[in-house]
Amino acid sequence: MDWKPHQKAVELPYDSFKNMETFPLGLSQFSSSVLLFKPKIMEIEASVSSANGSNKATNLPQKKFFRQRAHANPRSDHFIDYPRTPDDMNWEQYFGPSVAGKQIEFLDVGCGYGGLLVKLSTLYPEILMCGLELRVKQKIKALRDQHPGQYDNVCCLRSNAMKYLPNYFRKHQLSKMFFLYPDPHFKTVKHKWRIINTNLLSEYAYFLRPGGIIYTMTDVEDLHNWMVQAFEKHPLYKRLTDEELATDPIVPLLGDTTEEGQKVNRNKGSMFPAVFMRLEKPRT
Numbered sequence: 602m603d604w605k606p607h608q609k610a611v612e613l614p615y616d617s618f619k620n621m622e623t624f625p626l627g628l629s630q631f632s633s634s635v636l637l638f639k640p641k642i643m644e645i646e647a648s649v650s651s652a653n654g655s656n657k658a659t660n661l662p663q664k665k666f667f668r669q670r671a672h673a674n675p676r677s678d679h680f681i682d683y684p685r686t687p688d689d690m691n692w693e694q695y696f697g698p699s700v701a702g703k704q705i706e707f708l709d710v711g712c713g714y715g716g717l718l719v720k721l722s723t724l725y726p727e728i729l730m731c732g733l734e735l736r737v738k739q740k741i742k743a744l745r746d747q748h749p750g751q752y753d754n755v756c757c758l759r760s761n762a763m764k765y766l767p768n769y770f771r772k773h774q775l776s777k778m779f780f781l782y783p784d785p786h787f788k789t790v791k792h793k794w795r796i797i798n799t800n801l802l803s804e805y806a807y808f809l810r811p812g813g814i815i816y817t818m819t820d821v822e823d824l825h826n827w828m829v830q831a832f833e834k835h836p837l838y839k840r841l842t843d844e845e846l847a848t849d850p851i852v853p854l855l856g857d858t859t860e861e862g863q864k865v866n867r868n869k870g871s872m873f874p875a876v877f878m879r880l881e882k883p884r885t
C-alpha cells in the first residue's frame with residue numbers, strides 16, 4: 602500500500618501524548634499508515650563505499666559523489682526501513698555490546714555529515730548519541746573505522762525524523778535534541794515541511810525528559826522567527842536566556858561545528874541560535 606502524501610497537518614492539542622507511555626504509532630505529523638506496513642529493522646549505515654565506487658569503508662564520504670537537491674523532501678522516503686517499535690531496534694549493531702542497559706540521550710535531527718556529533722562524542726564520552734539524516738551523508742562510520750576505539754558513542758541513521766521518532770525512542774528518553782541549520786523551505790506552501798512546528802514540538806516534548814534542551818541554529822532570520830514563535834506558543838517549552846546559557850559548553854559549538862555552519866561561517870552569513878527547555882508542567 603502506498604503512503605498517500607500528505608494528509609493536511611492537523612493541529613493536535615499539545616498534551617495529546619502526555620499520559621501515553623507508548624507513542625501512538627501513526628500519529629506522527631506525517632501520519633503514516635506506512636509505519637504499520639514496513640516492520641523491517643533498518644539497514645542503517647549508508648554504504649559510503651558503494652556510493653563512491655571504492656571498496657574502502659574507511660574513506661570519508663566526498664561531497665562530489667553525492668548529487669543532491671538543495672533541500673530534502675521529507676515525503677520522499679519510501680526507501681527507508683525502520684524498526685516497528687523501539688523494542689525491535691538493535692542498537693548493538695551501531696554501538697557494540699557496551700550499549701546494553703544504556704539509552705541514547707542526544708539526538709541530532711537532520712545531522713548532515715554529523716560534524717556536531719563528532720565534537721560532542723569526545724566532550725561527552727559516556728553519553729550515547731545519534732543523528733538522523735534523510736539523505737546519504739555520513740562520515741561517522743568512516744571516522745570510527747579510521748580511529749578504532751573513538752567515536753563509539755555516536756551513530757548516524759538514515760531516517761525521516763518527521764515520521765519515525767516513535768519507532769526508535771521512548772517517552773522522556775532524550776536529554777538534548779539539536780536542529781542545526783534545518784532546511785528553511787522558503788515557500789509558504791512548503792512551510793508544513795519545516796521540522797519545527799507546533800505538532801512536532803508536542804512530539805519532541807514526548808521524547809524529551811523534563812528539563813531537557815532543544816538547541817536550534819539557522820542563518821535564515823525568517824526561519825529563526827518562525828521557530829521561536831512556535832516554541833513560545835507551546836506551553837511545554839521555555840526559551841533560555843543568554844545568562845542561562847553562558848555556562849553551557851554546547852552553545853559555542855552550534856555555529857560552526859557542522860558542515861552547513863562552516864559554510865555559513867565562510868560566507869560570513871548571519872547566525873541565529875535559540876535554545877529552549879522542556880518544562881515539567883505546561884506554562885499557564
Ligand SMILES: C[S@@+](CC[C@H](N)C(=O)[O-])C[C@H]1O[C@@H](n2cnc3c(N)ncnc32)[C@H](O)[C@@H]1O
Binds near residue numbers: 733760764782
Ligand atoms: C541544511 S542541512 C543541515 C545539516 C546539518 N545539521 C548541518 O548543520 O550541517 C538540513 C539537513 O536536514 C536533513 N533533513 C531534512 N528533513 C529531514 C527529516 N525529516 N529527517 C531527517 N533529516 C532531515 C536534510 O537531508 C539535510 O541534510
